[in-house]
Amino acid sequence: MAKIGILGCESVTNEMNCVMIGCLGNLRSREGLFKDYPEDDPPELVGIINCGGCPTAVGSDRIWQKVQALVDYGVNAIHLSSCLVQLCPFKDAFITTIQTDHPDIKVVEGTHFFHDEDAFKTGVKELLSQRVVTPQRMNDLVFKRIKLPDEKS
Template identity: 30%
Template sequence: MEKIGIINCFEVSQRCSGGGCTRAFNQRTGAFEAYGQEDEMTFFVHCNGCSEESVQQVLDRAAEMKGSGVTAIHLSTCIRARCPWYDEFMNELSKDFKVEGYSHGKKK
């Protein structure tokens, strides 16, 4: 069984309920097509906003997820579209997790 965490953008979370990410997971669409029904989303968190500490803050959240058994992290589609640290997140998180760089919509 795969345990999955999603990290979304703090700025976007001020006006987004996370419904697109959650729906994609529940319906196994978008970035979640390869998962089985036994796989579960165990974390849905946001970054702490844009700052010099953004990468470290996301890595701290990821460490908490790892301690709870998360093996895969999805960066939300809004992070892919808006975040200046997207590539750094992908590089750093992929050292400890299976990482997908979006949640719903089309893979680029």
């Protein structure tokens, strides 16, 4: 049985509240980038790590300890989440960090396919900039314009 880990994007997980439904759904049904695992010997998900946030150009080794934690449980492969593959400027550096010390671990670039990659990127851009639906901020409290929910009795 293949033991696998998933390396996800911290921004997508923490800023956009992604629950990895696409990654995990495709894993369960052995679709997307999990389709090559045999039906009679499905992969075991050992764990999910994420990058820890955008590193500097020389900071990709920040995932090293996290990868090591997966290695301790004998992973054979690490899937980069499809968000990371589509969005991350450090993708290749992360792959180098993994494969330099662990050339035996297979790195798979992706977890699931997108119906429309351009629409996905456009949507993420808005999620990050929040131009259309602006969330409330500390200044709304400071300037006494904050909107509050009706109090429950």
